[in-house]
Amino acid sequence: MLKIDMDMYALTRDRLGGPIIQYVDDGIEPMSPPIDENGNVTLAGAISYTITLVAIAGLFAYLMLAI
Numbered sequence: 001m002l003k004i005d006m007d008m009y010a011l012t013r014d015r016l017g018g019p020i021i022q023y024v025d026d027g028i029e030p031m032s033p034p035i036d037e038n039g040n041v042t043l044a045g046a047i048s049y050t051i052t053l054v055a056i057a058g059l060f061a062y063l064m065l066a067i
Helices: 006-012 043-066
Strands: 002-004 023-025
16 A cells, blocks of 8 residues: 655655655555455355444444434
């Protein structure tokens, strides 16, 4: 994921022409379900994502009904 290089920005923020803004790769990959050697989603990964989505939906429904 690309993000602004804050070290370079901090070093050059007081320049007359403005700061140098460049993007660097922080190396963190986005989350994805675990996959097996064939590229298929594992059963445990599918179950955990289903439980998570049900919990988020339940929280959202609770907040909508409680407020």
